[in-house]
Amino acid sequence: MKGVLVLENGSRFSGELIGCVRKGYGEVVFHTGMTGYQEILTDPSYAEQIVVMTYPLIGNYGINGDDFEAKRPWLTGFVTGETCDFPSHFRQEQTLDQYLSEQGIVGLTGVNTRSLVKMIREEGSLKGYILPANLLADGEKFDFPALPRDLVRRVSTKQTYQHSVQGESHVVLVDFGAKENIAGALTRLGCRVTVVPADTEFEQIARLQPDGIMLSNGPGDPADCADLLPLIKRLATAYPLFGICLGHQLLAMSFGATTEKMRFGHRGSNHPVQDLRSGKVWITSQNHSYSVRREGFPAELVVTHKHVNDDSIEGVAHSVLPAFSVQFHPEACPGPQDAEALFHRFLALMNERKGSQLVTTI
Numbered sequence: 326m327k328g329v330l331v332l333e334n335g336s337r338f339s340g341e342l343i344g345c346v347r348k349g350y351g352e353v354v355f356h357t358g359m360t361g362y363q364e365i366l367t368d369p370s371y372a373e374q375i376v377v378m379t380y381p382l383i384g385n386y387g388i389n390g391d392d393f394e395a396k397r398p399w400l401t402g403f404v405t406g407e408t409c410d411f412p413s414h415f416r417q418e419q420t421l422d423q424y425l426s427e428q429g430i431v432g433l434t435g436v437n438t439r440s441l442v443k444m445i446r447e448e449g450s451l452k453g454y455i456l457p458a459n460l461l462a463d464g465e466k467f468d469f470p471a472l473p474r475d476l477v478r479r480v481s482t483k484q485t486y487q488h489s490v491q492g493e494s495h496v497v498l499v500d501f502g503a504k505e506n507i508a509g510a511l512t513r514l515g516c517r518v519t520v521v522p523a524d525t526e527f528e529q530i531a532r533l534q535p536d537g538i539m540l541s542n543g544p545g546d547p548a549d550c551a552d553l554l555p556l557i558k559r560l561a562t563a564y565p566l567f568g569i570c571l572g573h574q575l576l577a578m579s580f581g582a583t584t585e586k587m588r589f590g591h592r593g594s595n596h597p598v599q600d601l602r603s604g605k606v607w608i609t610s611q612n613h614s615y616s617v618r619r620e621g622f623p624a625e626l627v628v629t630h631k632h633v634n635d636d637s638i639e640g641v642a643h644s645v646l647p648a649f650s651v652q653f654h655p656e657a658c659p660g661p662q663d664a665e666a667l668f669h670r671f672l673a674l675m676n677e678r679k680g681s682q683l684v685t686t687i
């Protein structure tokens with residue numbers, strides 16, 4: 326069935342509908358990864374977004390049972406140049422089309438994604454609809470309402486649960502829309518991980534007796550989470566703390582930083598990031614629209630990482646407390662694992678704290 330993507334600047338891109346035939350509305354953003362579409366589809370940070378893949382052929386290794394980053398997708402549409410109908414991979418269980426149908430997500434394929442992405446690069450991310458072409462009556466006017474501001478609460482777990490029950494260090498992961506592999510990476514390093522809802526109170530977290538706090542990635546504008554900043558500052562003052570993506574933005578904001586919306590953000594699997602202390606460059610996985618502003622950057626924090634292409638802030642640390650965060654995704658999935666060492670650093674901070682507590686109790 327013919328479909329169309331209608332953008333708020335008046336442009337239209339035609340294609341064929343795949344997945345669930347329905348209207349989809351969201352902020353249209355693009356991802357430059359050649360692979361990783363299954364992880365992208367299920368990363369809750371894409372809530373209320375329509376994702377355009379720049380790589381021309383998507384779906385060629387199908388969908389498998391192992392690579393989901395969440396139980397369900399939160400995005401509202403998926404756009405490809407070409408979709409593979411006959412994938413081939415030993416782990417494949419479904420085609421992309423079947424998965425989108427099953428999950429109620431509309432897709433548009435056969436789109437001139439090159440021209441669409443060039444437009445987004447020029448004009449910035451635009452809101453838009455995917456809809457069946459026959460619904461497009463001539464001259465119809467569309468509304469392009471702002472995205473909801475409660476996205477973190479929508480995607481966060483409603484209940485506290487144990488991700489893993491054994492391990493030397495106990496990490497409480499505050500779920501703003503966490504990708505599965507953040508808890509996965511901690512578990513693989515031997516941590517016990519408890520996942521709590523985004524609005525859990527400090528006292529409830531303290532009762533869990535964590536050795537460290539992990540702040541997850543998540544959707545939307547970090548400024549929408551201003552009510553969480555006092556909690557985050559208190560957590561950073563009390564425990565070793567590691568923040569990823571939205572968790573990074575919120576850590577910086579809790580010490581007085583502000584964020585700004587980028588023109589079209591960073592979404593891809595090969596973003597170069599420099600560690601300013603070692604000078605080393607990592608190739609990182611990224612998915613964000615906002616970044617921490619240099620203007621008014623708080624004196625209490627230090628910038629630890631920057632993006633090599635545009636100099637934007639990619640990591641911060643507290644100058645005294647054992648709290649640090651990065652804008653990119655050290656858990657990868659999709660993308661390279663260059664930055665995995667950051668999980669080891671978090672583990673070391675938790676061990677140091679345990680060591681120092683031992684000394685003070687003796």
Ligand SMILES: NC(=O)CC[C@H](N)C(=O)O
Binds near residue numbers: 542544569570572615
């Ligand atoms: N992946 C994320 O956590 C994204 C953070 C935030 N929603 C942004 O777009 O900048």
